[in-house]
Amino acid sequence: MRKHNHKSLRIYQEGIEITVKIYQFAECFPDKERYGLWSQMTRSASSIPNNISEGSARTNRSFKSYLRIALGSAYELDTQLTLCSRLGYGNKAEIEELQTEVQKEQKMILKFIDSLPSDKGVSLPITIVLCVLSSMIGLLLF
Numbered sequence: 001m002r003k004h005n006h007k008s009l010r011i012y013q014e015g016i017e018i019t020v021k022i023y024q025f026a027e028c029f030p031d032k033e034r035y036g037l038w039s040q041m042t043r044s045a046s047s048i049p050n051n052i053s054e055g056s057a058r059t060n061r062s063f064k065s066y067l068r069i070a071l072g073s074a075y076e077l078d079t080q081l082t083l084c085s086r087l088g089y090g091n092k093a094e095i096e097e098l099q100t101e102v103q104k105e106q107k108m109i110l111k112f113i114d115s116l117p118s119d120k121g122v123s124l125p126i127t128i129v130l131c132v133l134s135s136m137i138g139l140l141l142f
Helices: 010-026 037-055 060-087 092-115 126-141
Strands: none
Touching (some): 010 037
């Protein structure tokens, strides 16, 4: 199991930059969106580096799960930026620039997931574990 220093990871650094830009971008939203799209976008954006940092302290297998959650948040943010464009919130060029950055982050996260080695000997498939446990319980009962 290898721990990662999340602050040195490019995907984390880019996630922080995206989050800051989304908060700045969302300042132009109408007040009625404060608890709607604004809230969803800022949560999606901050979820990217948050999940990268939380997962970095875990096994590679768990880290990959956290990275997939971060990736899902990046896809969610891309959709929310599309909604902003369609609703006329913000400058179209700025939205396109943000979407390009988010899509770049998605690709980097995918490459990073693929680069992580598996944890060898750390875990067995759950079906094997359950079979062994049920066999042991059966032996104890009889």
